[in-house]
Amino acid sequence: MSMEEKQNSQTSLDFNQNIFKPSSREEIVEIVKNCYRRNIPLEINGLKSKNKIGRNFQSEKTLDLSHYKGIIDYKPEELYIKVKAGTPLKEIVEELSKNNQQLAFEPNDFGYVFSGESNSGSIGGVVSCNFAGSRRFKVGSARDHILGFQGINGKGETIKSGGTVVKNVTGYDLSKLISGSFGTLTILTELSIKVLPKPETSKTLVIKNPHLKKALSYLGKGLSSSTDPSGGVFYPDYFGKNFVLNDLTHEGGLTAIRIEGPTNSVEQRLNRLSKELGLLDQELSILDNEQSNIFWSRTKNLEVFKSLKSNLIRIVVPISETLQVIQKFKNYETRYFIDWGGSLIWASFDQLNTKILNEIKDIVKKHQGYITLIKVEEDLKASADIFTIDPIKYKISEKIKRSFDPKRIFNPGKMYTGI
Amino acid sequence: MSSLQMPKVDKAIMSKKDKIALDLRGIINSKNVLSSPDELRPFETDGLTAYRQMPLLVVMPETVEEVSQILKYCNENKIKVVPRGAGTGLSGGSMPLEDCVLIAMGKFNKIIEIDYENRCVVTQPCVTNLAITHAVQDKGFYYAPDPSSQIACSIGGNVAENSGGVHSLKYGATTNNLLGIEVVLMDGTITRFGGKVMDAEGYDFLGLMTGSEGLLGVITEVTVKILKSPEVVKAALVGFPSIEDAGNCVAQIIAEGCIPAGMEIMDKALTKATNDYSKAGYPTDAEAMMIIEFDGTEHEVEAYIKKAKEIAERNNSSSLKISKSNEERLKFWAGRKAAFPACGVLAPDYMCMDGSIPRGKLAEVLNEISRLSKKYNLPVANAFHAGDGNLHPLIMFDANDKESLRKCEEFGADILKYCVKVGGALTGEHGVGIEKRELMCEAFNDKDIQQQLTIKVALDPNSLLNPGKVYPILRKCAEEGRVHVHGGKTKFPDIPRF
Numbered sequence: 001m002s003m004e005e006k007q008n009s010q011t012s013l014d015f016n017q018n019i020f021k022p023s024s025r026e027e028i029v030e031i032v033k034n035c036y037r038r039n040i041p042l043e044i045n046g047l048k049s050k051n052k053i054g055r056n057f058q059s060e061k062t063l064d065l066s067h068y069k070g071i072i073d074y075k076p077e078e079l080y081i082k083v084k085a086g087t088p089l090k091e092i093v094e095e096l097s098k099n100n101q102q103l104a105f106e107p108n109d110f111g112y113v114f115s116g117e118s119n120s121g122s123i124g125g126v127v128s129c130n131f132a133g134s135r136r137f138k139v140g141s142a143r144d145h146i147l148g149f150q151g152i153n154g155k156g157e158t159i160k161s162g163g164t165v166v167k168n169v170t171g172y173d174l175s176k177l178i179s180g181s182f183g184t185l186t187i188l189t190e191l192s193i194k195v196l197p198k199p200e201t202s203k204t205l206v207i208k209n210p211h212l213k214k215a216l217s218y219l220g221k222g223l224s225s226s227t228d229p230s231g232g233v234f235y236p237d238y239f240g241k242n243f244v245l246n247d248l249t250h251e252g253g254l255t256a257i258r259i260e261g262p263t264n265s266v267e268q269r270l271n272r273l274s275k276e277l278g279l280l281d282q283e284l285s286i287l288d289n290e291q292s293n294i295f296w297s298r299t300k301n302l303e304v305f306k307s308l309k310s311n312l313i314r315i316v317v318p319i320s321e322t323l324q325v326i327q328k329f330k331n332y333e334t335r336y337f338i339d340w341g342g343s344l345i346w347a348s349f350d351q352l353n354t355k356i357l358n359e360i361k362d363i364v365k366k367h368q369g370y371i372t373l374i375k376v377e378e379d380l381k382a383s384a385d386i387f388t389i390d391p392i393k394y395k396i397s398e399k400i401k402r403s404f405d406p407k408r409i410f411n412p413g414k415m416y417t418g419i
Numbered sequence: 420m421s422s423l424q425m426p427k428v429d430k431a432i433m434s435k436k437d438k439i440a441l442d443l444r445g446i447i448n449s450k451n452v453l454s455s456p457d458e459l460r461p462f463e464t465d466g467l468t469a470y471r472q473m474p475l476l477v478v479m480p481e482t483v484e485e486v487s488q489i490l491k492y493c494n495e496n497k498i499k500v501v502p503r504g505a506g507t508g509l510s511g512g513s514m515p516l517e518d519c520v521l522i523a524m525g526k527f528n529k530i531i532e533i534d535y536e537n538r539c540v541v542t543q544p545c546v547t548n549l550a551i552t553h554a555v556q557d558k559g560f561y562y563a564p565d566p567s568s569q570i571a572c573s574i575g576g577n578v579a580e581n582s583g584g585v586h587s588l589k590y591g592a593t594t595n596n597l598l599g600i601e602v603v604l605m606d607g608t609i610t611r612f613g614g615k616v617m618d619a620e621g622y623d624f625l626g627l628m629t630g631s632e633g634l635l636g637v638i639t640e641v642t643v644k645i646l647k648s649p650e651v652v653k654a655a656l657v658g659f660p661s662i663e664d665a666g667n668c669v670a671q672i673i674a675e676g677c678i679p680a681g682m683e684i685m686d687k688a689l690t691k692a693t694n695d696y697s698k699a700g701y702p703t704d705a706e707a708m709m710i711i712e713f714d715g716t717e718h719e720v721e722a723y724i725k726k727a728k729e730i731a732e733r734n735n736s737s738s739l740k741i742s743k744s745n746e747e748r749l750k751f752w753a754g755r756k757a758a759f760p761a762c763g764v765l766a767p768d769y770m771c772m773d774g775s776i777p778r779g780k781l782a783e784v785l786n787e788i789s790r791l792s793k794k795y796n797l798p799v800a801n802a803f804h805a806g807d808g809n810l811h812p813l814i815m816f817d818a819n820d821k822e823s824l825r826k827c828e829e830f831g832a833d834i835l836k837y838c839v840k841v842g843g844a845l846t847g848e849h850g851v852g853i854e855k856r857e858l859m860c861e862a863f864n865d866k867d868i869q870q871q872l873t874i875k876v877a878l879d880p881n882s883l884l885n886p887g888k889v890y891p892i893l894r895k896c897a898e899e900g901r902v903h904v905h906g907g908k909t910k911f912p913d914i915p916r917f
Contacts, residue, residue: 077670078777100676130618141618143626144595159870160863165775166588166807167847169581169630170855170862171889172871173594176626180618197676224538226559226650228715265719272716318615320536343616370620389621392610397622399877404870415621 018060023067025150025158025189031063032187033156035409042409044183046086046122050110050129053374054182055386057413063187065124072190073164076101079195080147080164085124085188092123096195104196105141106133109301113375116307124188130180131314133300134231134258136340137223143179145194151178151186154405164192177400183411184419185404199230199260204287204295205270207279210237210253216323216342218277222257223341225276227269231258231296232341239304239337245291256287258296302346304337311352311376313360315345317369328363332356352376357384387415394419423470423853425516426887432498432518436475439498443478443520446492447485451526453477462503462521466568467511467854474501474515481526483601483609483639490637490884491607493520499883500605502633504545504576507568509771510852512580512632512888522637524575530554531640537615539598541642544575548582551643560645563590566848567756575638581630583848585681588806589714590646592848594629601640602628605879615642627874632850633885635878649714652680653724654748657731658705658738662686665707666781668734669805672711673778675730677723681712682806683755686785689762689800689813690754696761699754702738709805710751758802758813766798766815768824772831774838775847778808787837788812795830797823809847810838836861851889859891 013030022028035042043059045051047066065086073082076099083092089107096102107126111119120126127149132141139145148162161174178185207218215234222229235243237253244251259269274284287295298304305312317325319342326336326345333350349356357373357380364371365388373386389397394416401408401419413419432439440454453459454476464471475498480486493500502522503513515521527543533555534541540551540562548569551562565584566572572582578600583592590596599613612625619625628635659665665684672679685693690708694701701708709731713723724741731739742748754761762769776784785801792799802811812834816827835845839861846855859868872890875882 075777075779077674078779079673099674130623132618136617140591140595143618143623144591153870157866157870159867161867161871163842163844163862165777165843165847167583167592167775167804167809168844169583169592169848169850170845171851171859171868172635172874173581173626173630174871174874176594176623176629179626180621180623185622197673197678200676220536224535224647226647226716228647261715261719262722264722265716268718269716316616316618318537320534340617368614369616372620387620392608393612393621393624396604396608396610396624396878400622400624400627400874403873403877 019062019064021064021067028063028068028152028187028189029156029158032152032154032409035061036155036407039407040409041412044187044411046125047088047119049114049119049121050125052114053110053129053386054414056381057411059412065122065187068189069122071095076195078164079166080192081195082164082190082192083123085191086122089120089123089126100198101195102198103145103193104135104139105145106135106296106300107131107142108133110374112301112303112306113308113312118301123191123193127179127188127191128181128183134233134296134339137343138230139196143176146175146179147192147194149175149178149188149192150190151188153186154407154409158189159186162192166194182414184401184415185410187410201263201266201289202258202260202292202296203266203270203289204231204256204258204292205273206248206285206287207255207277208250208252208283208285209255212236212326213323215255215338216319218255219257219342220319221277222273225273227259227273227276228261229257229273229341230260231256233299234338235304236337238335242298242304243295245287245294247287247291248285250285256295258292299339305346305348308348308375310348310350312374313347313349314372314374315347315364315369316343317345317364317367319343321367321369325363325367325369329360352380354380354383361388389416424892425472426499426892428518429497429499433475439496439520440476442492443476443489446488447478447480451479451481453479462506462515462523465503465506465511465513466509467514467852470511470514470853472515472517474519474521475517477521477523479523479526483603486522486603486637486639487607487609489520489522490603490605494606494881494883497881497883499886501885502579502637504573504579505547505571507572508576508580508850508852509773510846510850510854512850512852512885514853516887524573524637527575527639534615535560538645539615539642540645541640542574544578544638544641545573548572548574548577551645555645556648559648561648562643563596563646564593574641574643578629578638578641579631579633580850583807583809585683585804588682588804589678589680594626596644597625597629597641598644599642600625600628600638602636602638604636605884613642630850632852632889634875634889635884651717651720652712652714652745652748653720654710654712654742654751655724655727655731656701656740656751657709657711657736658702659707659709660705660735660737662707662785663782664734664736665709666779668709668731668736669778669781671730671734672727675726677726679711679723679727679806680714681710682804683710684708684781684803684805685755685758686801688798689758689802692761692765692800693754693757696764697754697757699750701754705737710755712748755802758800762800762813762815766817768816768818770814770816770827770831772810772812772814772834773846773849774810774835774843776808776810776838776841776843778805780841780843781805784810784837784841788834791830791833795826797827797830804847807847808843832858853888856889857891859889
């Protein structure tokens with residue numbers, strides 16, 4: 001009996017199945033080692049909330065990590081939680097809430113866009129996609145909150161990087177590299193994540209205004225003021241009706257700026273902000289804690305694009321470029337809103353085709369930004385680049401991919417052809 | 420310590436020194452290629468002065484194209500390259516190799532663009548950390564990461580080391596405040612990672628490069644976020660009857676939802692030493708002394724200070740002072756910032772360690788350090804960035820006494836190993852460099868290290884860029900790892916170190 005046969009005979013793995021649902025790290029290692037030996041590509045899934053994002057690719061087998069879940073260790077006073085990668089984000093958020101803590105980077109819930117209802121996915125998926133919500137400009141995204149991880153590389157070796165302490169410069173910061181790598185570098189098994197206290201109070205200043213130019217000016221002034229906002233969005237007229245709340249009866253376009261912290265301080269900063277922006281009472285509404293949370297939760301969940309039939313494109317540009325970019329979109333039928341204080345545009349284009357898409361890409365590139373296709377029609381998906389990359393970075397990405405996954409068995413082609 | 424093993428010297432390269440110098444003079448302005456011993460000597464060490472080595476040559480490029488051509492030439496001719504910013508690093512990351520071309524980036528010293536609309540600064544890498552704040556402070560902005568050497572350290576070096584600082588608990592380290600870099604790879608490829616936007620698409624090479632200690636590329640441009648300066652900053656100076664009380668106070672402040680801008684603890688030995696040195700008015704009878712600083716708007720700071728005061732009292736604080744003016748606040752800090760020189764007065768030499776631990780393990784780790792201090796019969800004083808768990812024990816010894824030096828080295832290694840054992844890290848902010856290289860196997864197993872080395876090889880197949888740093892050469896855990904200071908003389912005695 002060869003060594004390989006011996007190894008296989010010692011395991012319980014039925015390799016004939018097409019979907020693996022491991023519940024232990026040892027099982028994952030065994031699956032990967034088998035795939036590595038046999039050159040079998042694997043699609044890696046968590047709770048499938050974001051698995052439609054990315055290119056279509058061929059995979060013989062699927063690794064479903066939804067059974068590999070659970071909180072391993074949570075130390076509120078140390079501000080960290082260690083979890084298995086398949087743990088639902090919802091479970092983590094609920095556990096943290098018991099101690100009045102949170103994941104400050106507010107990961108987007110794409111469930112509303114893809115299926116009309118909440119599906120915030122697994123923590124592994126959140127990290128692998130690295131899409132942060134409105135607090136991004138203040139606290140960072142998932143990549144800024146990962147203290148360390150354990151994963152399985154493409155050869156089936158268990159590797160780790162970082163740890164559970166905030167300050168750690170020991171070796172390369174691989175936690176950054178795996179964040180936003182869409183499962184193409186390593187299968188995440190454990191994640192140690194920095195958590196933060198929830199603010200005592202969160203309030204939101206809503207300014208009724210239909211004009212983007214004015215909105216960007218409010219957001220720019222607000223974010224550059226010492227009032228320390230933690231969110232800044234603009235919704236055009238057509239989305240205004242989505243935010244009718246007790247203290248917000250206005251149904252038109254609006255700019256919203258969130259202020260968080262100790263209650264006294266929030267009041268003081270809100271007053272100052274409205275003065276600095278030169279606002280009249282009739283122009284503004286203040287959302288109390290509860291309404292503010294509803295407002296930002298709807299924003300995080302992209303609820304204005306709920307059950308979207310057409311496409312959704314995520315565009316990031318420097319704040320100084322946003323106005324020009326949107327003005328150039330006027331040639332198309334577009335619905336959009338703006339997050340990250342002016343830098344992030346979520347947009348849906350009617351009659352999107354390859355030509356229009358290429359024009360959009362050119363515009364965004366010219367303005368020093370990048371675009372990611374979140375949801376596109378299948379025929380377009382087959383032909384378009386979902387992520388943008390230049391030839392030099394492609395070459396480097398290829399080398400990095402090989403250093404983790406030499407036989408390209410993890411989500412091959414999900415980000416780029418050949419990676 | 421001088422017996423530190425470095426990669427094998429390439430004798431063929433050594434013998435071709437003149438030819439290499441000539442070739443490099445063909446690439447860049449000939450006066451920017453230094454080759455005589457007198458010219459090379461200033462580059463023989465960085466902030467880790469225990470190790471010295473003259474490079475083969477020093478080049479001082481002025482443009483990114485020159486950097487690219489130098490690297491391409493060295494790559495084709497298999498010549499080792501060591502990049503260097505301001506040379507203030509504490510772990511020997513820019514210590515030269517005998518057969519290397521040292522790229523001194525000192526001529527990249529200009530701020531390129533201040534962009535208030537996008538709240539960022541684009542700068543060349545050898546601009547100092549503090550110069551960025553100076554450039555934007557009249558408009559009320561600042562750059563948040565504040566390593567103690569900020570008056571001298573370069574922003575490019577900060578990126579290479581992922582430097583932190585007293586305020587990194589609230590504002591993060593360099594990696595969290597960086598938007599983009601331009602970098603040259605060993606094969607001469609010039610590329611940009613990030614820019615003026617957050618979370619640039621694709622693999623996070625910006626994150627990978629940050630803290631890679633000059634092993635993956637040479638940074639030629641940096642774009643950093645700037646923040647609006649806080650309106651009010653206040654500090655509380657608190658004494659505790661025991662380290663445990665101080666540790667509990669830290670844990671509870673965090674648990675109750677206050678994130679201070681900075682939170683520092685000193686043990687009794689250091690409190691006394693710094694107070695004698697700087698007359699900071701510290702409670703010298705306290706077993707532990709803590710500085711808690713909050714920043715923000717007036718009401719916010721008031722609310723947090725009130726809460727911190729309650730928590731401190733609940734944890735048996737023996738004294739508590741709150742700064743009434745900015746001058747008083749700076750006086751609170753004066754002693755803390757004089758921690759290094761104060762130790763220089765107490766002993767001929769000291770070594771500064773840089774371990775990171777879970778906040779809750781402070782008392783346990785300090786007890787262990789105290790036990791080790793007795794075992795090795797060497798005094799130790801402890802400073803602690805308590806907010807983020809970064810411990811700086813200062814071991815006092817006499818380098819002229821070989822036995823004392825040996826004991827100090829063992830003592831230091833034991834501390835770092837203990838930090839790892841309780842769930843911490845070998846280095847919180849000083850980097851691995853050559854200093855803690857052989858201790859890497861305490862934190863990582865062979866597979867972990869191999870994965871990192873594979874990345875290195877992917878970008879630098881001949882391992883020519885800053886070899887012998889970060890990753891173990893001996894693959895056994897040699898007992899080395901600290902900043903060595905002799906006779907109170909650091910490499911840059913006027914730069915604060917805390």
